[in-house]
Each structure stands twice: as C-alpha cells, then as structure tokens.
Amino acid sequence: MVLGNWTLTEAVDQTAFFEEEEENQYECEDEETRTQYQFHFMDNHDTKSLEADELIICIGSGNAFIETYTNIADSQHIASYLPSKGDSDTSRNKSSKMNSCHISKCSRILICSLKYHIEPKDFHNWTSTLLQNINVNNIKVLCQSPKDLLRNQRKSDHGDGNDIDVLRCLSCHAERRSPSKVKVLANQNIVKDLPASVFNYCSAYEKSCTLYIAYTESHFVDVFTLKCFEPLLKEVSLSNQVSDSVLATRLNNFEGYGVSNNVYI
Numbered sequence: 001m002v003l004g005n006w007t008l009t010e011a012v013d014q015t016a017f018f019e020e021e022e023e024n025q026y027e028c029e030d031e032e033t034r035t036q037y038q039f040h041f042m043d044n045h046d047t048k049s050l051e052a053d054e055l056i057i058c059i060g061s062g063n064a065f066i067e068t069y070t071n072i073a074d075s076q077h078i079a080s081y082l083p084s085k086g087d088s089d090t091s092r093n094k095s096s097k098m099n100s101c102h103i104s105k106c107s108r109i110l111i112c113s114l115k116y117h118i119e120p121k122d123f124h125n126w127t128s129t130l131l132q133n134i135n136v137n138n139i140k141v142l143c144q145s146p147k148d149l150l151r152n153q154r155k156s157d158h159g160d161g162n163d164i165d166v167l168r169c170l171s172c173h174a175e176r177r178s179p180s181k182v183k184v185l186a187n188q189n190i191v192k193d194l195p196a197s198v199f200n201y202c203s204a205y206e207k208s209c210t211l212y213i214a215y216t217e218s219h220f221v222d223v224f225t226l227k228c229f230e231p232l233l234k235e236v237s238l239s240n241q242v243s244d245s246v247l248a249t250r251l252n253n254f255e256g257y258g259v260s261n262n263v264y265i
Contacts, residue, residue: 035122037129038084039103045078047133053108055136056236059194061214061221062142063113064257065229068250070240072111076104081112081130107239110136114194123197131201138174139202139209140236141195142229147215149190165217165228171210172203181231182212222256 041049058066066072081101104111118126131139147165168185185191191199195211202209214228233241242250 033121034125035119036084037081037126039133040080040082042078049078049105050103050110050133051135052105052110053136054138054140054237055110055112055134057112057114057139057141057198059114059141059143061144061216061225062212062229063115064221064254065142065226065232066111066113068226068254069229069233069242069247070106070238071242072104072106072240076106077102078105079103107237109237109239110134118194120193123194124201126194127197127201131198131205131207137208139198139207141198141209141211142214142232143195143211144214144216144221144225145190145192145195146219147217149192150215165224166215167212167228167231168215169210169212170199172199172208173206174208174210181234185211185213220256223251223254225256226251226254 039047039050041047056066079102081103099116101112101114101116104113112130150166150168167182169180169182170185170188170191188199191211191213195213199209199211201207212229212232214225216225216228
C-alpha cells in the first residue's frame with residue numbers, strides 16, 4: 001500500500017526501528033543503575049588464588065557459624081569482593097569487617113564471607129561475577145531464613161517442635177559421597193533472594209551447588225542458630241576447626257545479635 005510517497009512497509013519498518021531503539025535505551029539505563037562488582041586482591045595473590053576444590057558462601061548467621069567453629073587467620077585473606085563504584089560506601093571502606101565481603105583460602109577451600117547488603121536488582125551481577133571468576137568443583141551456601149516459610153509445607157517438614165530451628169538443604173548437580181545428615185527441603189520455591197540467585201545460576205550452568213538454610217523463629221542469631229549448622233561439620237571439609245575446649249568457650253561467650261539486612265538477603 002502506498003500513502004503518497006510513503007509506503008506502509010516503510011512505516012512499519014520505521015515503527016519497529018524506533019521501538020527497538022527505545023527498548024535498547026531502557027536496557028542501557030537499567031544496566032547503568034545496577035551495581036558492578038570486582039575483586040581486590042591482597043599482596044602476592046591474583047586470579048590463580050581463586051582455584052580450589054570448594055567454595056563456601058556465608059550469609060548472615062552462616063558467617064557467625066564459620067567464625068565460631070573455625071579459625072581463619074588474617075594471612076588466609078586473599079581478596080575482597082566489592083562493588084566497583086567509587087562512590088559506594090562499601091567500596092570506600094574495603095578494610096571494614098562489618099561492611100565487607102572477604103574471601104579466605106583454607107587449604108583447598110575458599111570461604112566467601114558476605115557482610116554487606118545487596119539490592120535485589122544486583123543479585124544476578126553479584127552472583128555471576130563471583131562464580132565466573134572462581135574455579136571450584138563444588139559450591140555451598142550457608143544462610144538463614146524465617147521459619148514461617150515452612151509453615152505451609154507438609155507437617156513433617158516443620159521440625160520436632162514449633163520453637164526449634166531446623167536446617168534444610170537443597171542441591172543441584174551435586175554428587176554426594178555419603179547420605180546427608182541434613183533433611184532435603186521439600187519445596188524449593190520458598191528459597192528466596194541471594195541464595196535463590198546462586199542456586200538458579202548453578203542450575204543453569206550445571207555447577208554443583210548445595211544450599212544449607214537454617215530456618216529460625218526470629219531474626220536474632222543465638223547459640224541455637226549456630227548449633228543448627230553443626231551437621232555441616234560432617235559434610236564440609238573444614239581443616240581449620242577449633243578444638244572442643246575452644247568451641248565451648250566461644251559458644252559460652254557468644255551473646256548473639258540481631259541482623260536485619262544481612263540475614264535474609
């Protein structure tokens with residue numbers, strides 16, 4: 001069809017062109033608002049240091065468990081994983097242990113201790129940049145979630161009592177050498193936020209991954225929360241575990257803390 005000197009085909013093509021340009025503009029603007037992440041290596045370390053047998057990502061109470069049950073020396077801190085934006089509070093404060101993401105290497109295990117908040121829009125960038133640069137055979141995530149999420153599950157998945165914290169696991173592409181002591185999560189659809197991002201990424205790229213989620217009654221991290229993770233000691237090869245006497249002292253002195261952003265991210 002011809003409309004003067006302008007054909008209908010030309011009109012459709014031009015409309016499609018402008019729509020594509022507009023879509024590309026929105027995609028660029030959306031990408032610019034997302035945080036990018038990068039590694040900051042300590043002296044004598046580089047990307048080769050990110051090769052190991054296993055990666056443990058600790059979120060919220062997962063950090064408290066590792067810090068209580070193991071010893072990680074400052075010399076084992078090989079890198080920090082931080083937002084690359086120079087105006088970020090986290091980027092400016094690389095040395096702060098309370099607002100950081102330190103990566104330590106203990107024998108052939110990498111431990112990623114995440115202690116800063118991540119916005120949902122940045123989950124994918126955080127996950128993909130981390131896992132694209134780390135070369136490991138297995139990935140494990142230690143995290144915490146409200147026990148209310150288990151309420152709608154079948155009764156047998158609630159634990160032995162309504163006031164007891166329970167540990168559940170969820171795996172993809174993982175080969176277990178022995179039967180797990182941790183009960184498998186019945187419904188993976190209740191996994192949320194950053195742990196879900198890591199799990200979905202590993203599922204898509206066929207990486208071995210296991211989530212260990214402590215479902216707790218409150219946001220408060222106490223000794224019972226730490227003990228909830230104890231079955232992991234038989235499933236994770238932590239060569240730097242503390243002695244029983246040291247552990248008893250640490251648990252006795254552990255006062256607990258309440259965390260809002262970092263527990264359930």
